[in-house]
Amino acid sequence: MITAPPPSPEEKLRLRSILVAAAVLLGILWLHLLSAVFAGLAGYVLYRKVSAFTGPEQGDWRNRTVRWLLVFTAVAGLVGGVLFAFELLLKSGGLGRLMQLLADTLDQIRATAPQWVVDRLPESADAVQHAVSNWLRAHAGEMQRWGGEALKILVHIIIGLAIGLMAAAARRHPDAAPSRPLILLAQGRLQNLATAFGDVFSAQLRISFINASLTGIYLLVILPALGYRVPLAPTLVGFTFFASLLPIVGNLLSNAAITVAALTVSMWLGVASLGFLVVVHKLEYFLNARIVGGRTNVPTYAMLASMLVLEAAFGVAGLVAAPIYAAWVTRELREGGWV
Numbered sequence: 149m150i151t152a153p154p155p156s157p158e159e160k161l162r163l164r165s166i167l168v169a170a171a172v173l174l175g176i177l178w179l180h181l182l183s184a185v186f187a188g189l190a191g192y193v194l195y196r197k198v199s200a201f202t203g204p205e206q207g208d209w210r211n212r213t214v215r216w217l218l219v220f221t222a223v224a225g226l227v228g229g230v231l232f233a234f235e236l237l238l239k240s241g242g243l244g245r246l247m248q249l250l251a252d253t254l255d256q257i258r259a260t261a262p263q264w265v266v267d268r269l270p271e272s273a274d275a276v277q278h279a280v281s282n283w284l285r286a287h288a289g290e291m292q293r294w295g296g297e298a299l300k301i302l303v304h305i306i307i308g309l310a311i312g313l314m315a316a317a318a319r320r321h322p323d324a325a326p327s328r329p330l331i332l333l334a335q336g337r338l339q340n341l342a343t344a345f346g347d348v349f350s351a352q353l354r355i356s357f358i359n360a361s362l363t364g365i366y367l368l369v370i371l372p373a374l375g376y377r378v379p380l381a382p383t384l385v386g387f388t389f390f391a392s393l394l395p396i397v398g399n400l401l402s403n404a405a406i407t408v409a410a411l412t413v414s415m416w417l418g419v420a421s422l423g424f425l426v427v428v429h430k431l432e433y434f435l436n437a438r439i440v441g442g443r444t445n446v447p448t449y450a451m452l453a454s455m456l457v458l459e460a461a462f463g464v465a466g467l468v469a470a471p472i473y474a475a476w477v478t479r480e481l482r483e484g485g486w487v
Contacts, residue, residue, distance in 0.1 A: 159484070165333040166480050169341075173473060177462040182469055183301050184308030189345040191312030196342070199316075340483070344475035347444045351471075352393060359399075360389035362428055363406070366421075376417055378409050399429050444475035445482070 176185050202215040315338065367381040378384070384406050391398035403425040411418030438448050454474040458466030 161329065162333060162336075162484060165330075165337060166484075169334075169337040170477070173341075173469075173476075177458070177465055177469060180465070181304060181308075182465045184304035184311075186345075187305040187308035188312030188315070189342050190349075191309040192316040192338075192342045193346045193349075195313050195316035197346075337480075340479045341472075341476045344444060344479055345472050348471045348475055351444070356389050356392035359392040359428065360385055363388045363402075366424060367406070371417075376413055378406075378417075378421075379412055380409055384409060403429065444471075444478060446471075446474050446478045450474060450478075 176182060198219055202219065364385040367378050367385060371378060371381075384402070387405060388402040391402040403422070406425060407418055407422045410421035434448075434452070451471060451474055455467055455470040458470040458473065460466075462469075
């Protein structure tokens with residue numbers, strides 16, 4: 149019988165470092181620090197991508213200047229586009245348009261729904277606004293707590309982004325002493341985790357594009373061909389793309405917006421749109437595992453299993469982190485020759 153050679157001390161140390169890193173990553177979920185870690189990884193990957201694009205510091209300064217100008221132009225264009233979109237939304241009376249859509253939806257449902265449904269609906273959009281105001285006053289304490297949680301998450305994101313940028317920008321002096329093995333192992337785990345994060349984010353962009361494309365076909369092609377025109381359809385398609393970058397929560401927001409807009413046309417169209425979105429959402433669950441698994445070389449069944457286990461253990465945060473964690477573990481195991 150052929151037996152495998154015993155692992156070397158270096159292999160044993162590397163395996164222990166992986167186990168420690170895995171425990172740290174699970175502890176991050178338990179401590180609710182996922183937003184900080186994601187921001188840090190985003191800053192780390194972004195800095196490394198920009199540095200690779202602009203070239204080494206010893207390179208031609210003209211070439212580096214032109215590439216840095218391209219980077220600043222891209223960032224300025226992105227920020228300007230977001231600000232321009234908000235300005236258009238404000239100038240078009242976004243809140244007033246939303247209230248008008250709500251009023252039209254209530255009128256449409258009252259005209260077609262059974263009486264027992266009508267009796268439970270608000271009389272007008274003003275009644276809805278009044279009910280929302282009363283709810284906010286009754287739950288002022290909870291709203292204050294949610295605001296505090298949102299502020300804490302924002303602080304975590306800023307600190308995590310700063311840590312990621314500093315870690316990526318760290319440079320060793322040529323005359324410095326060689327790093328100790330533990331430091332090198334920690335740097336290796338960070339690099340693999342950042343690579344897994346970049347692979348999963350690239351796959352998520354593809355998923356967002358597919359989701360927005362399916363929504364666009366439904367709202368801009370199928371429904372107009374059947375004689376239905378949903379208000380703000382192009383805006384809803386764009387919103388779906390950006391919302392889909394946020395797993396679970398983004399889908400819920402985009403689905404709610406599309407369903408409300410469809411209800412302004414017809415109650416049954418709203419129900420049909422909700423059914424379509426539920427089917428797309430369920431298909432996206434498997435599509436996520438398929439695309440992310442293909443990008444990261446993680447088998448689809450393993451990706452789905454990791455999503456199921458981490459969601460059961462840590463809720464939505466575990467579901468969001470599962471693709472990245474699974475991609476990282478797979479990368480580590482492949483580099484170690486264990487799979």
